[in-house]
Amino acid sequence: MSLVVLDHATKRFMTSSGGLHTAVSEVSLTVEAGEFVAVVGPTGCGKSTTLSLISGLEPPSEGTATVAGKPVTGIPDGVGYMFQTDAMLPWRTVLGNVAAGPMWRGVAKDKARDQAREWIERVGLKGFENYYMHQLSGGMRKRVALAQTLVNNPSILLMDEPFSALDVQTRALMQNELLNLWSDTNAAVVFVTHDLEEAITLADRVVVMTASPARIKDVFTINLPRPRNVEEIRMTPEFIAIYSEVWQSLSSEVEIARTTGANRVA
Structure with missing residues (x-):
């Protein structure tokens, strides 16, 4: 059983004029445990809405x-969501922000702080526990x-241009x-990005979405060996060929979105 399944998912929003805008149309996608899937597409096509459907922030x-x-x-x-902008509390320290999640889930304060210290060290911030965000x-x-x-310890990590x-x-x-x-976990990752190099560098599969409304146009398997060094792998002939x-698939959708946007302005 796939960990994440979107089955012909469509999402419409009410517009300010009272009409309906289709952000995502007939999207079918599966993501397995331990798989890293990157989603690319033109600006405003509906990539982030796809994450919202998986996270439950929006119903299909x-x-x-x-x-x-x-x-x-x-x-x-088991869903973790990392947004483009920080979702941290400015009046809390680094330790307080990292420990907040476990505490809200019922973990005792001392244990939550121990878990937070472990992860603060793992991300290379040991010694900054008592610093504030500013x-x-x-x-x-x-x-x-x-x-x-x-x-x-999320089983699914959703990342929106972080x-x-x-x-x-x-x-x-x-x-x-x-x-x-991520390599130390079995988490599934769905990573939205505008940066095609970033998508190929990180992912096992890259999903290309169409200009709005978002549909899945192509899915590419990225057969680059792991572990990967993101700066070194971009110089390889294999990376350049995949890019x-x-x-070729993405560029036509970017042009459609650009032309459509220009026509709307005109």
Whole structure:
């Protein structure tokens, strides 16, 4: 049984004019335990909405979303969500933010703090436990967000462009950090990104979505060996060949989205 199943899932939203906007249309996707799936597509096509269907933040208008064999009717157990912007409490320290999740799930305070310290060390922030968010760099905040998510031992990790705001060097460091931490788990990852290089570097499969409304156009298996170093693997002929193949599929959708957007403006 697949850990995540979207079966002909469609999502429509009411517009300000009273009409309906279809964000996602007839999407069927499975994700296995321990699999890393990246989702790419034009800006605004509905990639993030796909994550919302899996997480239970939005119900499908048609079709079904299933996690661990159960229909998604709310936020399923075992789902961790890492957003593009930080979801941390500024009045809490690093330790307080990372320990908050286990405590909200009923773990005793001392045990939750022990678990938090372990993950803070694993993401390379030992010694920063008592710092506040405004005292950290962007990359350090992302490390806190990773620890905050992984401390709950999720079976499914949903990531919505988590590294897009980082500079190139820090982004590469965080990509390697994510791969190293994920390799020690059996979590399924669904990773939304605009960056095709990032998608290929990280994933076992890359899902290409169409211009809005989002449909699955192609799915590419990424046969690059693991473990991967994100900076080294991008220089290999195998990576370049895969990039060229996936870009041929994606580029036409990007052009459709650009043309449609230009026509709307005109």
